[in-house]
Amino acid sequence: MSGWYGLLPPPKAPEVLRGRQKADWLIIGAGFAGLAAARRLSQLVPGDRIVVVDAQRVGWGAAGRNSGFMIDLPHELAGENYGGSQNHDRKRIRMNRAAIEFSAAAADEYGLQAFFVRAGKFHGAASDHGLGVLREFETHLTGLGEPFERLDGPQLKEITGSDFFIGGTFTPGTVMAQPAGFIRGVAEGLSSRVQLFENSPVISMRTGKLHTVKTAEGEITAPQLILTVNGHLESFGFFKKRLLHVFTYASMTRPLSKSEQAALGGEPHWGLISADPMGSTIRHTGDRIVVRNTFTYNPDMSTSEKQIKRIGAVHDQSFRARFPMLGDMPMEFRWGGHLCLSLNSAAAFGEVEDRVFVAGCCNGLGTVQGTLYGMLAADIAAGSDEPMVGDALNQPAPSRLYPEPLMSIGAPLKLWAMQRRAGKEL
CATH class of the missing domain: 3.30.9.10 (D-Amino Acid Oxidase, subunit A, domain 2)
Incomplete structure (x- = not known):
C-alpha cells in the first residue's frame, strides 16, 4: 500500500463487472489517463454509455504511487538537466498546462481542492x-x-x-497533488455519468466491429475502446519491445x-x-x-x-x-x-486498430501526461477538432528497444x- 492510499478512509465496496453488458465506450484503466478520457468523453458525448474497467481499486495502482507533482515545465528524466530542445519544450509546456487546467476544472467541479494545490x-x-x-x-x-x-x-x-x-x-507552475486522493475523488465525481467497475482484471480481449473484453466474472462489448494502461499496453499486445x-x-x-x-x-x-x-x-x-x-x-x-x-x-x-x-x-x-x-521519450498514443485508441508510456510524468494523452485520446476517438490532437499525433512513436x-x-x-x-x- 502506498502512503497516499493509506492516509485515505477505506473506499466503499467495489462494483465488479458481472454478466454480459454493452457500452458505447469502454475504457480499460482507471488512472489519470483513463479518468481523463472518461471525463472528456462525458463532455463530448454526454448521452452515451461510458464504462471504465480497472483490475484494482482506483488509486491503488500507479496512479496513487507517484510523488504527486503535476509539472508544467520540461522534465526529461533521462536528461542531465531536465530540458530538451526549445521548440520541443515550448510545445510540451503548452500541452502540460492544458492538462493541468483540465485537472483543475475537475478539482473545482468535484470539490478536490485539498488534493490539488498550486504550490510550485x-x-x-x-x-x-x-x-x-x-x-x-x-x-x-x-x-x-x-x-x-x-x-x-x-x-x-x-x-x-x-x-x-x-x-x-x-x-x-507545478501543482502538488495527493495523487490517490485526487484520482479517487475524480472517480467519485464522475460516478453519475460514467460507470466504473473495479477489481475486474481483463483476461481476454477480441477486437472487431464490436470489441469484446472478458473478465473473470463478466463480459462487455463496445464499438469504441480506449486503453489507458500505461506500460501494460504490452500486456494487451501493443508496442511490444518498445516499452x-x-x-x-x-x-x-x-x-x-x-x-x-x-x-x-x-x-x-x-x-x-x-x-x-x-x-x-x-x-x-x-x-x-x-x-x-x-x-x-x-x-x-x-x-x-x-x-x-x-x-x-x-x-x-x-x-x-x-x-x-x-x-x-x-x-x-x-x-x-x-x-x-521509451528510449526516445515518446508516448504511446493514437489509434492502433480500427476504433482502438491508446494513451500510455508517460515517461515518468503520469499525473500530467497521463491526463493529457487520456483527454486527447477521447478527443481523437470522438472526432473532436482539438488542435492538440494533431500535435500529439505528429510526435514520434516509441522506438524499438535494443x-x-x-x-x-x-x-x-x-x-x-x-x-x-x-x-x-x-
Whole structure:
C-alpha cells in the first residue's frame, strides 16, 4: 500500500463487472489517463454509455504511487538537466498546462481542492554538481521565457528546515497533488455519468466491429475502446519491445509529533525535486515527510517486498542526511511504483486498430501526461477538432528497444551510472 492510499478512509465496496453488458465506450484503466478520457468523453458525448474497467481499486495502482507533482515545465528524466530542445519544450509546456487546467476544472467541479494545490516546486542542490545542473536548467528556462526564482542555502533552510541544500530554484507552475486522493475523488465525481467497475482484471480481449473484453466474472462489448494502461499496453499486445519498464520507490514517515515539527522548523507544505534527475524527491505534507529515490529495471512489471525493503534502507540514509534533527524516524509506509519509459521519450498514443485508441508510456510524468494523452485520446476517438490532437499525433512513436541481452544488461547499468552521477543529490 502506498502512503497516499493509506492516509485515505477505506473506499466503499467495489462494483465488479458481472454478466454480459454493452457500452458505447469502454475504457480499460482507471488512472489519470483513463479518468481523463472518461471525463472528456462525458463532455463530448454526454448521452452515451461510458464504462471504465480497472483490475484494482482506483488509486491503488500507479496512479496513487507517484510523488504527486503535476509539472508544467520540461522534465526529461533521462536528461542531465531536465530540458530538451526549445521548440520541443515550448510545445510540451503548452500541452502540460492544458492538462493541468483540465485537472483543475475537475478539482473545482468535484470539490478536490485539498488534493490539488498550486504550490510550485523547488529544485534543491546539495553539491557543486547539483548547482551546475541548476544553472543549466535556469539558462534553459530563461531561453524559454519561463519565470523562476534562485534561492541560496539559508533560504531553502527557511522552507525545508534542512541545511542539506546549498542552493535551489523555484518554479511556480507545478501543482502538488495527493495523487490517490485526487484520482479517487475524480472517480467519485464522475460516478453519475460514467460507470466504473473495479477489481475486474481483463483476461481476454477480441477486437472487431464490436470489441469484446472478458473478465473473470463478466463480459462487455463496445464499438469504441480506449486503453489507458500505461506500460501494460504490452500486456494487451501493443508496442511490444518498445516499452521500458522501470520502478521507483518511496517511503513515508509516521506522523511527526509537535516537538519533532518544532525541531524541524521550516514550512509545513512543500515539494522538492533534486537538481539531478536521479536524485531524491522530498515532500513535506503537514505532519509527514515522503522521500522518493532509486530506479530499477523491472521488465516483468512487478517488484517485491525484498526489493522495497532493500531500497527502503537507501531512503532512510537519504532522510537522515537531510533531517538529522529527527533521528531514526520510523517509516509507516514503503512502496514501489511502475513507470513506463521509451528510449526516445515518446508516448504511446493514437489509434492502433480500427476504433482502438491508446494513451500510455508517460515517461515518468503520469499525473500530467497521463491526463493529457487520456483527454486527447477521447478527443481523437470522438472526432473532436482539438488542435492538440494533431500535435500529439505528429510526435514520434516509441522506438524499438535494443535486442537482448543488451537490454537486460545495459538498462540496469545505465540506471546505476545515472544514479552514481547524482552523488550526494541521492
